[in-house]
Amino acid sequence: EDQVTQSPEALRLQEGESSSLNCSYTVSGLRGLFWYRQDPGKGPEFLFTLYSAGEEKEKERLKATLTKKESFLHITAPKPEDSATYLCAVQARNTPLVFGKGTRLSVIA
Amino acid sequence: DTGVSQDPRHKITKRGQNVTFRCDPISEHNRLYWYRQTLGQGPEFLTYFQNEAQLEKSRLLSDRFSAERPKGSFSTLEIQRTEQGDSAMYLCASSFPQTVNYGYTFGSGTRLTVV
Numbered sequence: 001e002d003q004v005t006q007s008p009e010a011l012r013l014q015e016g017e018s019s020s021l022n023c024s025y026t027v028s029g030l031r032g033l034f035w036y037r038q039d040p041g042k043g044p045e046f047l048f049t050l051y052s053a054g055e056e057k058e059k060e061r062l063k064a065t066l067t068k069k070e071s072f073l074h075i076t077a078p079k080p081e082d083s084a085t086y087l088c089a090v091q092a093r094n095t096p097l098v099f100g101k102g103t104r105l106s107v108i109a
Numbered sequence: 110d111t112g113v114s115q116d117p118r119h120k121i122t123k124r125g126q127n128v129t130f131r132c133d134p135i136s137e138h139n140r141l142y143w144y145r146q147t148l149g150q151g152p153e154f155l156t157y158f159q160n161e162a163q164l165e166k167s168r169l170l171s172d173r174f175s176a177e178r179p180k181g182s183f184s185t186l187e188i189q190r191t192e193q194g195d196s197a198m199y200l201c202a203s204s205f206p207q208t209v210n211y212g213y214t215f216g217s218g219t220r221l222t223v224v
Contacts, residue, residue: 004151036212036215043200043216044152046214095165096157097154098154099152
């Protein structure tokens, strides 16, 4: 069974304090690993798709990396508007996305 | 196209009543998904369609739940004889898997409260 474990469950950062979120996964035949951002009361918003170990994607202050067993979402010099829940999901071939529980990030000014 | 639309945004119902939610996907997307999310958890897969065909249903989807996607356009999710445990956010998403860097596009969800 495909599984996704995210850590930490919650993270509190000062503005400008860089950190990383972890996503460990077990999947048969990875087709893609996805990162989403979710604000309270809203649906998840797509950030990145990673397909193979060694791949990296960047968007503003966010950078996602992928190995054969885990993915990291690095947040550089975060701002209060980066506060949200970050969700990781994996997809095996021809199956729907399986999500982790997410990491709740709070960035304090 | 303004994305995935879900209606209603909020629904409060009494235990035992039936409820129906609607999802309008992005028009070019041929796949449509339903997920359920409770507080502090990630979205859990319920079912998905490719065009009008329902291809997979989760074990979470009891007999009280039914989903349809007539003509491969909008979809409805009906819950019969609601229970308090059905209280959750119901999320709809759509995708077009043939595109590069595809990702599911989610709607804003329908929050169901069963009292």
